[in-house]
Amino acid sequence: AQSVTQLGSHVSVSEGALVLLRCNYSSSVPPYLFWYVQYPNQGLQLLLKYTSAATLVKGINGFEAEFKKSETSFHLTKPSAHMSDAAEYFCAVSGSGANSKLTFGKGITLSVRP
Amino acid sequence: NAGVMQNPRHLVRRRGQEARLRCSPMKGHSHVYWYRQLPEEGLKFMVYLQKENIIDESGMPKERFSAEFPKEGPSILRIQQVVRGDSAAYFCASSPPANNNEQFFGPGTRLTVL
Numbered sequence: 001a002q003s004v005t006q007l008g009s010h011v012s013v014s015e016g017a018l019v020l021l022r023c024n025y026s027s028s029v030p031p032y033l034f035w036y037v038q039y040p041n042q043g044l045q046l047l048l049k050y051t052s053a054a055t056l057v058k059g060i061n062g063f064e065a066e067f068k069k070s071e072t073s074f075h076l077t078k079p080s081a082h083m084s085d086a087a088e089y090f091c092a093v094s095g096s097g098a099n100s101k102l103t104f105g106k107g108i109t110l111s112v113r114p
Numbered sequence: 115n116a117g118v119m120q121n122p123r124h125l126v127r128r129r130g131q132e133a134r135l136r137c138s139p140m141k142g143h144s145h146v147y148w149y150r151q152l153p154e155e156g157l158k159f160m161v162y163l164q165k166e167n168i169i170d171e172s173g174m175p176k177e178r179f180s181a182e183f184p185k186e187g188p189s190i191l192r193i194q195q196v197v198r199g200d201s202a203a204y205f206c207a208s209s210p211p212a213n214n215n216e217q218f219f220g221p222g223t224r225l226t227v228l
Contacts, residue, residue: 032215043118043205043219044157051215090157098169100215101147102207104157 002027002093006105014113019078021108023065023091026072033074034092034102035065044090050074061085086112116141118208118220126226133193133200135223139208146189147217148181151203163189196227 003026013019025031032051036044048059055067065076074091088109092102119138127133139146148160162170163183174181178196183189193200203224207217 036219041224043221044207046216046218049216094215096215098162100145100209100217101159101162101170101173102149102157102217103159104149106156 002029002031002095002103004091004093004103004105006091006108008108009106010109010111012111012113013081015083016080019063019076019081019085019110021076021089021091021110023074023076023105024072025074025091025093027093027095029095029099032094032096033065033067034094035059035063035074035076036090036092036104038088038090038107040087047076047089081110081112083112083114086110118143118206118218120204120206120220120223122223123221124224124226126228127196128228129197130195133196133225133227135191135193135204135206135225137189137191137206137208137220139189139206140210140218142210143208143218144211145209146183147207147209148189148191149205149207151205151222153202157205160191193225196225198227201225201227 005024034049035047038044048057050067058064063078088107090107091105094102146163151157159173161181178194180192203222205222206220209217
């Protein structure tokens, strides 16, 4: 069984500040991990993914995440927030093959203050 | 290369009617996943299909819901005798056969049951 925990439902940062969105996972098999972003009334866009290669993963729009097996974490960071980063962010875990369904966390809404 | 297409984007049904949601995967993708996003519940997996086969339907409600992905044509998620609790956003995602760990999402169908 797999699960994802995203603590808190809302994070607010100032424009230019560090963005840190936390994600912890549980998986009985080697996990594939993902961060998706969702803008209002739109579908999900893949930001980045971990698939057992490098533990530090770089994604689009300046985001990156680090896989830490010992902490079962996959936190998302961005050095400097931009107004356009305001959206909802979902962390997800999957297995492979027939177990490739995504299990999502509850999501975190990121607000960026001018 | 067009992305994942879903139609209709918005669907309004009265209680007891049927809802049919269609999903056309990206070109070359033979794997389709359906997810449902309910307010306050986040994104939940429903079903995973390959052409003419259901691989994992562990997230599908036992009654009224069915899904298919025929050899030709789009994938269909069918909800019979809709109830108000079926109101949600339904997202389809597709992935290529060689890498079913990266799923590309459509814009979703927002179902409202009156």
